[in-house]
Amino acid sequence: MSSPNQAQTKALVDTSVLTNALLKPSLEGRAATTAIKSFAESQLPQYAIKEFKAGPLRSYVWFHNKVISCANWEDAVNAISLIWRRHNLQSTALRALADFQSSISKQMPANLLQQYPNQTLGEIQRAEAILWLKIAVFRAWRNRGKLTTRVVSRLPCYQDCDPQVEPNGRIDDRPVVCGADDCSLRASFRNRTAELDALISACDQLPKKSETDKRRQALRQLRRFPDRPFEEKHCRALGDAVFALQCPKDAVIITTNLVDHGPLALAVGVSAISP
């Protein structure tokens, strides 16, 4: 389950690997890209794009707009720990982010600022951060479809809209949800009763957390009431189960989250590997 299967030539990319490849410049990002490229065919379900836009990319857009809204870079960085306070944020890493030692402003000799009046180091740093975040957001978004051989399992109810820049410089990333009364995944999955049963059982092997409870509930709704409208919240709650159901039988799921994907993939006869 967790080791690469050399016989597999096809891979289905999940949201965690997509995120690493698009938004992590470090080793994890390179590992994700290398893993995707190592397969003759790599597929990216549109569901991963939807999750990516509604999750990590949305947070980057938020941070970009936060830096524009704040008077200085440090205030914007502080806002991260206020919003994500329930997470165990590494204060040292946030301090390093606030210090921004690699900032281009740190390379500016004093006489340069005299030549360019009314530009303080703080303003330059803020402008730099805004521009970098904009680059990160738009590069990630436009490269989303370039990582894999193709994008598969299109969602008819999802509008794949580009983020827009407002005249005031802020980015508007709407829509991040489908807004449909009945999710198109219902029609795709409703008749796969044996696999739905297997996935419901597999939820017992997943870590006990609210995410798992919501997934089990959404799977049960789909199994017991296949004719009932499947709402946005159910679509979101399915999460990793979508990849298990959409993965071709001759493919593997590439994910950094084997704890959740592993049991689900196994339940429907596919496997999951880490980059």
Added chain:
Amino acid sequence: MPELAQRTAEVVDLGQRRKTFEEQLRTDLRFTADVHTVSSPTTSNKREATFEDLYSAGTISHALISRSRELLQDGAERIQAAQDLLAIGDEVGADQQVMLLQGVLPELFCCRGISEGSSAFVLALHYALANQRGAPLDGDQIFAIRRGLNFVRENLFLSFDRSLDFIDMLSDSKLVVDPPETAILTDVFTESSTDESAS
């Protein structure tokens, strides 16, 4: 000794070009301020015009463009020299040229009012070189930088979208175009996405 003389001449020339730039900038600021105050009836004629005033008036200083072109030309020559030196096996000389290119990037960023696209490329290049942490560039990386710099030099008013093509080229040559401190962002934001995305 001829090399020392040439270097001294370069330094003298650089000093002269800087002086000319400063004088031109002062002249332009006066000129643009006059235009701005005439076109804005709510602004007192006696008020000093700031850079923000000039930008908000939709005016880009001629001196700023001039200086930006000079710096880009300088950068393009440096990276071309680096490529040539690397081709003949002079790694020290090539690395020296790259470091000199690195030195012009902060001032180029000060000219960011000219175009968002060219500033975006300059910024990405700054991080790319900083992330090398002293390691010299290879031929592919120098080639990617040269292509980007030449394009920016010839297309100063580059659009933001187009600049991403050249930033991708830097990235494709295994240069890291993001500030190292920001690696934490994806970890924090990814964690959140599992629990509260789009809620």
